[in-house]
Amino acid sequence: MAGRVSSPSDDDIQRDILAELAWEPRVQPNEIGVAVRQGVVTLRGWVDNYAKKWAAERAAQRVHRVRAVANDLEVRLPSSAERDDPEIAAAAARALEWDAFVPAAEIEVTVSDGWVVLRGEVEWEYQRRAAEQAVRQLAGVRGLSNGISVVPRERPERDEISGRIQSALVRSVETDAAGIDIRIEDGSVVLTGNVRSWLEREEAERVAWSAPGVTRVDNHITVRL
Incomplete structure (x- = not known):
């Protein structure tokens, strides 16, 4: 072409x-x-x-x-999978309540035309991701927006956050720590560098989110061809 x-x-x-x-x-x-x-x-x-x-x-x-x-x-949902919005909202609320990693009381669920929106505040990124995972597989869901914010209670010093993330990257078999640079800015982690795959890039972001006190991760790591 x-x-x-x-x-x-x-x-x-x-x-x-x-x-x-x-x-x-x-x-x-x-x-x-x-x-x-x-x-x-x-x-x-x-x-x-x-x-x-x-x-x-x-x-x-x-x-x-x-x-x-x-x-x-x-x-494109088949007719057998169609659910009305109140039914999807009720199922989403139950799914969040049954997930041990999700603080369901802190999360609000809104559904419009099968599109689910999650809002609220959690302490850790894994809780935010667990909420999304609990809902996205429900019948009748056409799409999902995760608007949950991460608001940590602990606020370590910048050097401590950076050191913990670097150590975790070195331990991980799924990341090449030597190719990743870390910068901390007011609780936000900025990742740069080059990795071998998208999943390695994603694992580096997950590791960064696992450090206490992190409120945001800006992942600028590129996958080398």
Whole structure:
């Protein structure tokens, strides 16, 4: 196609993503189109629930040399999976209450046309992520926005936060600590550097969020092709 140059590495990435989608039992690969340009992946097509959309995105992120994923998959619920908003809201509230990692009393759930919005405050990022995970697999959900804020009670010194994160990165088998730089700015962690995969980039962010006192993580790590 005129005006578009596809490198051999893009073709390799596309082929690997299609293979990974075929390997992922939660999705139907024939429903999903994959385009790759300079390591940036775009997923197109439609799936019949929001959990499949998320699973397809995770499958693409697992592939080596993927730098970013644009998930343009559309959720088209079959009639048997349709739920009204009050029913979804009630199911979401129950799911949050049953999750041991989620402080359900601190979280507000709003649903509009099947789109769930979570708001509130938690002490740790893992609680924020657990709330999202508890809700995204519910029947009838078309999409999810996680507006929960992380408000830690503990406020260690900047050098202590940086040291704890660096030590955790060194311990982790899933990250190359030597390729990651850490900067602390008023409780916010800024990550820069280069890693080998999107999942390694994500693991570095998870490690940063696990340090006490962190209110925000700006992840500027790039995936090298």
